[in-house]
Amino acid sequence: SQELEQSPQSLIVQEGKNLTINCTSSKTLYGLYWYKQKYGEGLIFLMMLQKGGEEKSHEKITAKLDEKKQQSSLHITASQPSHAGIYLCGATRYSGGSNYKLTFGKGTLLTVNP
Amino acid sequence: DTAVSQTPKYLVTQMGNDKSIKCEQNLGHDTMYWYKQDSKKFLKIMFSYNNKELIINETVPNRFSPKSPDKAHLNLHINSLELGDSAVYFCASSQVPTGEQYFGPGTRLTVT
Numbered sequence: 001s002q003e004l005e006q007s008p009q010s011l012i013v014q015e016g017k018n019l020t021i022n023c024t025s026s027k028t029l030y031g032l033y034w035y036k037q038k039y040g041e042g043l044i045f046l047m048m049l050q051k052g053g054e055e056k057s058h059e060k061i062t063a064k065l066d067e068k069k070q071q072s073s074l075h076i077t078a079s080q081p082s083h084a085g086i087y088l089c090g091a092t093r094y095s096g097g098s099n100y101k102l103t104f105g106k107g108t109l110l111t112v113n114p
Numbered sequence: 115d116t117a118v119s120q121t122p123k124y125l126v127t128q129m130g131n132d133k134s135i136k137c138e139q140n141l142g143h144d145t146m147y148w149y150k151q152d153s154k155k156f157l158k159i160m161f162s163y164n165n166k167e168l169i170i171n172e173t174v175p176n177r178f179s180p181k182s183p184d185k186a187h188l189n190l191h192i193n194s195l196e197l198g199d200s201a202v203y204f205c206a207s208s209q210v211p212t213g214e215q216y217f218g219p220g221t222r223l224t225v226t
Binding site: 035040041043045088100102104106107 | 118147154155156157158159162170204206211212213214215216217218219220222
């Protein structure tokens with residue numbers, strides 16, 4: 001079963017509109033990461049959240065982690081075409097010894113129409 | 115300067131061949147990774163090395179063999195390539211296993 005569920009799978013918005021992408025886990029997360037991927041390119045790190053209730057912002061993108069550390073949301077204010085791409089949430093889980101594993105959700109494809 | 119680089123960017127080869135993908139990072143990170151992104155864009159970890167030591171080895175066919183000659187390099191060698199190996203392979207690195215990861219541009223492997 002998929003450890004991280006992202007919703008929606010795809011999203012089309014008009015430029016200037018706000019939008020939210022959600023990432024949910026059935027287990028408590030050690031750390032939650034948001035990445036952006038443009039077609040044919042690698043992933044770009046956006047933000048990392050580790051504490052329950054934590055919120056971080058970068059330019060027009062805000063990410064929050066809930067108190068239970070099982071759900072995160074990514075909010076984009078006044079979207080622009082440059083925000084288009086695939087947004088992936090990733091979660092770190094302890095996997096024994098000194099090892100941690102980063103697993104990803106399936107991603108949300110965002111299209112911003114001018 | 116490119117932080118995490120991969121070569122080649124594109125690789126087209128026939129079934130049964132052996133190929134390698136190289137990855138180098140100049141960030142001074144201790145941990146490096148290989149991921150596979152399939153046709154459905156699902157990104158899944160394959161291997162992770164910390165200080166040249168293998169720490170994560172997911173359920174991957176043993177035709178895939180990572181090699182880390184030093185902390186800055188993690189290469190992926192694939193034997194007897196199969197059609198299902200076609201995917202985009204990403205290399206990544208982080209300072210520590212729990213830190214944010216920086217990804218390379220990916221290598222698009224096509225097996226015909």
